[in-house]
Every structure is written in C-alpha cells, then in structure tokens.
Amino acid sequence: MIRFLLKGILRDKSRSVLPILIISIGVALTVLLSGYIKGVFGDVITQNARFETGHVKIMTRAYAENIDQLPNDAALLETEALIGELKTEYPDMDFVQRIKFGGLIDIPDTAGNSKAQGPTIGLSFDILSQNTNEVKRMNLKNSIVQGRIPQNRGEALIGEEFSKKLKVKIGDVVTFFGTTMNGSMTFYAFKICGTIKFGLAALDKMAFIIDLKDAQMVLDMEDAAGEILGFLPNDVYNDMKTIEISETFNQKYKNSTDEFAPVMKPLKAQNDLEEVFNYGENMSGLFVFLFIIAMSIVLWNTGLLGGLRRYKEFGIRLALGEPKSGIYRSMILEAILVGLIGSCIGTLIGLGGTLYMQEVGIDISEYMKESTMIMPNTVRSKISSNLFYIGFIPGVLAMVIGNALSGIGIYKRETARLFKELEV
Amino acid sequence: MQDRDSGSCWFTIIKMEKEYIIELKNVVKRFPVGDGLFTALNQIDLRFEKGEFSGLVGPSGSGKTTLLNIIGSLDSPTEGNALVLGKDISKLTHKESALLRNHHIGFIFQVVNLLPVYTIFENVEFALLLQKYTASERKKAVMEALEWVGLEKIADKKPDKLSGGEGQRVAIARAMVKRPEILLADEPTANLDAANAHAILQTMVKLNQELNTTFIFSTHDEKVMKYLNRIIHLRDGKVESDDLIKSKENVPGT
Ligand SMILES: Nc1ncnc2c1ncn2[C@@H]1O[C@H](COP(=O)(O)OP(=O)(O)O)[C@@H](O)[C@H]1O
Ligand SMILES: [Mg+2]
Numbered sequence: 001m002i003r004f005l006l007k008g009i010l011r012d013k014s015r016s017v018l019p020i021l022i023i024s025i026g027v028a029l030t031v032l033l034s035g036y037i038k039g040v041f042g043d044v045i046t047q048n049a050r051f052e053t054g055h056v057k058i059m060t061r062a063y064a065e066n067i068d069q070l071p072n073d074a075a076l077l078e079t080e081a082l083i084g085e086l087k088t089e090y091p092d093m094d095f096v097q098r099i100k101f102g103g104l105i106d107i108p109d110t111a112g113n114s115k116a117q118g119p120t121i122g123l124s125f126d127i128l129s130q131n132t133n134e135v136k137r138m139n140l141k142n143s144i145v146q147g148r149i150p151q152n153r154g155e156a157l158i159g160e161e162f163s164k165k166l167k168v169k170i171g172d173v174v175t176f177f178g179t180t181m182n183g184s185m186t187f188y189a190f191k192i193c194g195t196i197k198f199g200l201a202a203l204d205k206m207a208f209i210i211d212l213k214d215a216q217m218v219l220d221m222e223d224a225a226g227e228i229l230g231f232l233p234n235d236v237y238n239d240m241k242t243i244e245i246s247e248t249f250n251q252k253y254k255n256s257t258d259e260f261a262p263v264m265k266p267l268k269a270q271n272d273l274e275e276v277f278n279y280g281e282n283m284s285g286l287f288v289f290l291f292i293i294a295m296s297i298v299l300w301n302t303g304l305l306g307g308l309r310r311y312k313e314f315g316i317r318l319a320l321g322e323p324k325s326g327i328y329r330s331m332i333l334e335a336i337l338v339g340l341i342g343s344c345i346g347t348l349i350g351l352g353g354t355l356y357m358q359e360v361g362i363d364i365s366e367y368m369k370e371s372t373m374i375m376p377n378t379v380r381s382k383i384s385s386n387l388f389y390i391g392f393i394p395g396v397l398a399m400v401i402g403n404a405l406s407g408i409g410i411y412k413r414e415t416a417r418l419f420k421e422l423e424v
Numbered sequence: 425m426q427d428r429d430s431g432s433c434w435f436t437i438i439k440m441e442k443e444y445i446i447e448l449k450n451v452v453k454r455f456p457v458g459d460g461l462f463t464a465l466n467q468i469d470l471r472f473e474k475g476e477f478s479g480l481v482g483p484s485g486s487g488k489t490t491l492l493n494i495i496g497s498l499d500s501p502t503e504g505n506a507l508v509l510g511k512d513i514s515k516l517t518h519k520e521s522a523l524l525r526n527h528h529i530g531f532i533f534q535v536v537n538l539l540p541v542y543t544i545f546e547n548v549e550f551a552l553l554l555q556k557y558t559a560s561e562r563k564k565a566v567m568e569a570l571e572w573v574g575l576e577k578i579a580d581k582k583p584d585k586l587s588g589g590e591g592q593r594v595a596i597a598r599a600m601v602k603r604p605e606i607l608l609a610d611e612p613t614a615n616l617d618a619a620n621a622h623a624i625l626q627t628m629v630k631l632n633q634e635l636n637t638t639f640i641f642s643t644h645d646e647k648v649m650k651y652l653n654r655i656i657h658l659r660d661g662k663v664e665s666d667d668l669i670k671s672k673e674n675v676p677g678t
Contacts, residue, residue, distance in 0.1 A: 001553055004542075004546070004550070004553060007541070007542065007546070008539075008541050008542065011541040011542075012540075012541040312537060313539055315537070316537050316539065317550075318498070318522070318525075319496070319498070319525065319531040319533075320525070320526065320531075320550065320551045320554065320598075321522050321523065321524070321525035321526020321527065321529070321551075321554055322522060322526070322554055323518055323519045323522035323523075324518060324522075325519070326522070326554070
C-alpha cells in the first residue's frame with residue numbers, strides 16, 4: 001500500500017509538488033538559520049574564550065570590578081602557586097596567565113626622535129615555554145601576516161593594521177611606554193618580529209603581543225598576572241562544567257573580606273555573553289515554533305484543496321470497500337511520505353547552504369570596524385548534529401498536522417455523499 | 425461469525441426453496457429536502473437470486489441509484505430491511521459495510537472513474553490491495569481480469585490513453601477482479617456508443633455465466649434491456665413491474 005501511495009504522490013505532481021516545495025523551503029530556512037546561529041555563537045564562544053574570557057577566568061575581586069580599565073595594580077599575586085593548586089584540583093584543565101596592559105608604542109628614527117606613536121592594547125601570554133598550549137590556542141602561527149612568531153625574549157608581534165598605521169617593518173625596534181603594577185612609569189625596547197591579523201577588528205587595530213615573562217618583567221609583575229584563564233580539556237567548551245567549577249572555587253573564598261581575594265567567572269558571566277546566548281536561543285526556538293504553525297496552516301489549506309480535488313478518488317475507494325478510517329490513514333501516510341521527501345530535500349539544501357557558509361562565510365569586517373566586541377570578521381555557519389533533525393521533524397510534523405486537519409472533512413461527509421461525487 | 429453463518433447456511437438451503445442473495449423488505453428511503461422529506465424509494469419489496477442478470481429500469485429520478493446504493497451498503501434504508509448476503513445493511517457499522525463491499529460487491533459507474541495517476545494494471549490491482557494477497561497472487565488475478573475484458577495487452581498504459589469503451593472495460597475488470605458475488609452497474613452504457621455498449625454487455629454476460637456473479641443494472645438504455653433476463657420498472661420510487669424475460673442474447677447455459 002505504501003508503494004502504491006508513493007507512486008501516486010510521485011506521479012500526481014499537483015498533489016506533491018506544492019507541499020514538497022513549501023516544506024523544503026521551510027525546512028531549508030530552519031536548518032540554515034540554526035546552522036548560522038550555531039556557527040556565529042560557536043565562533044563568539046571560541047573567540048571570546050581564546051582572547052578574553054577563557055572557559056573560566058580568575059581575577060581578584062578588585063580587578064574584576066574595574067576590568068575595563070585593565071587594572072593591573074589589582075593583579076593576582078603568587079600566581080604560580082595558585083595555578084599549582086588549580087592544577088591539582090582540576091588536573092585535566094589548562095590554566096594560563098594573561099596580562100593585558102595599556103600603553104604607547106613609539107617608533108624612533110635613527111636620531112632617536114619619535115617618528116610615529118600610537119596607543120596600544122598589549123596582550124601577553126606564554127609564547128616561549130616549550131610546552132605552552134597558548135600558541136596553538138591563539139592560532140598564532142596561522143595569524144601571522146609577515147615575519148614569524150617570537151622565538152626570543154624581547155621580541156614582539158604587532159597588529160598588521162597597526163603596523164601599517166605606524167609604518168613599522170619587521171626587524172624595527174620600537175619602544176613601549178607604560179605603567180608598572182605599582183604605578184610607576186616604565187619603558188622597554190622590543191624588536192618587531194612579525195605582524196599579525198586575528199580577524200578581530202578590536203584586536204587587529206592596536207594589538208601588541210609579547211611573551212608573558214617579558215610583560216611580567218616590564219610591568220614589574222614577577223609571579224603576578226592580571227588574569228588566569230582556565231580551559232576545559234581539549235579546549236572544548238561546556239556550559240554546565242564552567243558554572244559548576246566556578247561555584248566550587250568561589251565557595252572557598254566566600255567568607256573572605258579581602259578585595260584582592262580571587263574570584264572565578266565562567267565564560268557566560270563575562271562580556272554579557274549570557275544575554276547574547278539567551279537571545280540567540282530564544283530567537284531560533286521562536287523561529288522553529290512559528291515555522292511549524294505557519295507551515296501547518298499553509299499545508300492544511302493545500303490539504304483541503306487537494307482533498308476537494310480527490311473526493312472522486314475517495315468515492316472510488318469507498319466503493320471498492322476501503323473504510324473511511326483507511327482513507328484517512330492513507331492520507332496521513334501520504335502526508336508522512338510527502339513530509340519526509342520535503343524534509344529530506346529541505347535538510348539537504350539547508351545542510352549544503354550551511355556547509356557553504358561554514359567553509360566560505362560572510363565577511364562582516366565592514367560593519368565591525370568600529371566595534372570593540374570580540375567578534376570574528378567573517379561569520380560562518382556551523383554544521384552540527386542537531387541540524388539533521390531541527391528542520392526535519394517540524395517539516396514532517398507540519399505536513400501531518402496540516403493533513404490531519406484537512407482530512408477530518410472526510411469523516412464529516414456521508415459515505416453516500418462522497419460516493420455521489422462519482423456521478424458528475 | 426463466519427463459521428456460524430456457513431453452518432446455518434446448510435439449513436437455510438434445505439429449508440428454503442430458493443437462495444436469495446439480496447432481499448429488500450418494504451424498503452423506504454427518504455431524503456431531507458428543505459424543511460421536509462423527499463421519498464426517493466417507497467415500499468420496495470424485491471428479492472434477487474444468485475446469478476441473476478437483472479436491471480432496474482426507469483426514468484431519471486425514479487430511484488435507481490438510490491436503490492443500488494442501498495444494496496451496495498453505501499447508504500441505508502430509512503425504513504424496512506435490506507439483507508445482502510444475509511447481512512442487514514442498516515445494522516452494519518461503517519467498517520463492516522466497507523468489508524462487505526470489499527469482499528462481495530463490485531461497482532461500475534456511468535462515468536468511467538479510474539484513478540488517473542495509476543496504470544490500468546494498478547487501477548485494477550487497487551481493489552486487491554485492501555485484501556491480503558501476495559504480489560504474485562495480485563498479478564495473476566489482475567492479468568486474468570484484464571483478459572476477461574480483453575485489455576491484458578495495454579496493462580501498463582495510463583487511463584487517459586483509453587477510449588470510453590476501454591475505460592469502462594477496465595472498470596469492469598476492477599469490479600470483477602476480486603470475484604464478488606454481486607456486481608452493481610449504474611447506467612454503465614450511458615456514455616458509450618452502440619458498438620461499445622454491446623461489447624461491454626457481452627463481456628458482462630460472459631462473466632455472469634462463467635462466474636455466476638449476480639448482476640444488477642440500472643438503466644434506461646434499450647440496448648441494455650435486450651440482455652437482461654429480468655426487468656424491474658421503477659417509477660417515482662416504486663416498483664411498477666417486475667418481469668422475467670427469456671432474452672435472446674442471454675440464455676443461461678449457452
Ligand atoms: N442525497 C440526496 N438528497 C436529496 N435528494 C436525493 C438524494 N439522492 C437522491 N435524491 C433524490 O432522490 C430521487 C432519486 O434519485 P436517484 O436514485 O439518483 O434517481 P435515478 O438514479 O433513478 O436517476 C431524485 O429525485 C433525487 O433528486
Ligand atoms: Mg442515477
């Protein structure tokens with residue numbers, strides 16, 4: 001019987017094409033949108049985790065409060081010991097020190113006078129240790145535009161855009177001016193070994209990257225760091241875990257009144273990411289919901305029209321001895337088949353589009369120029385397992401619901417009445 | 425249920441002189457029309473034997489279709505009883521009446537009602553899909569039915585390629601493929617030319633004789649009447665006359 005219905009669907013274009021078209025489009029849109037949201041939010045997580053928030057971040061309370069001002073005077077002290085403690089407690093995780101610092105880059109000419117100057121946001125992390133994960137985590141090697149990554153103390157990377165503005169070349173020596181942890185003035189000469197482009201407008205404009213040890217030396221921050229970032233095993237983010245870890249960590253310092261006591265924040269508690277994610281989830285949930293409702297209504301109506309056209313067929317089938325329940329059931333079965341076909345096509349199109357969007361992406365750097373938010377310059381979708389059903393199931397469901405509604409008409413009509421359609 | 429039926433059948437045959445396949449007792453059918461009721465069938469009393477080749481004859485609106493619909497359990501009488509193969513039509517549930525149609529009753533309509541998306545083979549096969557046949561049993565039965573009507577060679581064609589006469593022959597094959605006891609044909613020749621009408625009637629006469637199927641026609645076509653061996657005249661929902669005829673074209677046993 002299924003084979004018979006399938007033949008009917010495939011041959012009777014008017015019965016199948018419109019619903020299949022509607023479902024395919026709806027399902028494809030759902031998949032595309034979900035993949036897009038997933039991709040953008042996944043990127044936002046990854047990028048934020050890498051450059052800013054870690055999966056969890058440990059700071060002093062005072063630092064956390066004024067984090068926008070990069071308050072290194074409130075940095076964590078005895079960081080090596082703290083990291084040691086953290087490592088015994090969470091042996092799978094990677095804990096790393098980061099120092100962010102503001103300052104000025106000055107390019108001297110041969111006479112020692114200032115040729116060019118520009119404010120900078122310095123970023124320092126462990127580049128030079130043998131077993132550092134940071135180089136890979138920051139995708140440093142692939143982000144180099146010219147030159148190479150630092151191999152010795154005293155070498156620095158500079159943002160590609162920044163380097164153009166300052167007209168700095170590889171091999172140039174620049175002077176960094178800044179303030180130490182204790183508030184006194186400091187300056188130090190660095191040799192530019194490479195330019196870098198992360199694809200993050202906020203960073204590329206004014207980035208100055210040096211090894212952690214150099215930063216600690218220049219800023220008088222021996223065994224101190226503004227932030228300790230924690231990363232879950234293999235850098236795979238897990239919402240629940242970060243919250244759980246943060247809660248247990250903060251529990252220990254609950255009763256402390258010290259404003260320099262450490263505090264741990266999970267990724268989502270930073271940079272307003274929580275709101276961003278809730279918004280994204282609500283949007284996609286809402287879209288799928290509206291999609292089912294709208295499609296059901298459209299398919300209900302196409303089902304009604306199709307049903308009217310088919311009263312003659314139903315009459316014949318009644319005459320041949322099929323009960324109404326059988327006809328109704330076969331309508332539902334047909335709806336499932338059409339729904340499956342439409343959902344398959346839609347999912348394939350959606351996945352194809354998502355794959356394209358994952359590989360190629362859309363360049364939004366134009367819109368991000370002035371942004372200080374950590375957002376990738378190219379937004380990409382992401383294929384994930386839920387894309388295989390997120391449109392598929394609603395597609396089938398909408399078709400079945402639509403037809404179940406329209407099929408009720410069969411029960412409402414008397415047998416003889418349906419049969420009468422045969423006389424004309 | 426089945427067992428008890430066939431068991432009592434044994435006694436019935438002995439007790440009754442004749443085996444009636446259809447018995448209509450004081451059948452009345454009224455339709456709601458406007459505020460009142462319209463009596464389409466009035467006190468119909470008819471019995472049909474197995475193997476009859478009979479026709480309901482009367483002008484349009486005389487109640488022929490209504491009566492066939494009741495016999496075919498597509499409708500039920502307002503008053504009286506219609507017993508078809510021992511089953512009281514008005515007491516059947518929707519499912520039971522569907523089952524009765526499916527196994528025991530075939531229909532042929534005035535308009536050729538084939539499902540356009542299916543081939544001729546599939547149109548005939550459809551009648552068997554509701555029963556438990558294997559694919560090879562279906563194929564055999566369908567090809568045999570198409571041979572009865574002489575269309576086995578064009579089994580794979582679609583209905584839109586057929587002439588009216590061929591279409592009606594497919595409809596006969598579809599109605600007969602499950603070898604029903606009763607075949608109801610509502611003005612089957614109304615849309616056919618004389619040659620096709622005769623061809624179809626001859627096919628039906630042949631099937632009537634070979635399979636001993638009970639045929640009941642509704643018609644006002646003279647051509648059909650020649651073949652009938654019983655003519656029941658209906659007028660305004662009443663039986664006007666009921667005559668047995670030894671028709672030249674249809675002498676049982678030839
Ligand atoms: N469902 C119905 N509702 C109201 N009137 C009907 C209905 N079916 C048939 N009739 C009426 O009953 C009468 C007999 O109809 P029908 O059996 O179709 O006649 P015939 O087949 O002999 O032309 C006609 O007057 C017709 O209008
Ligand atoms: Mg009629």
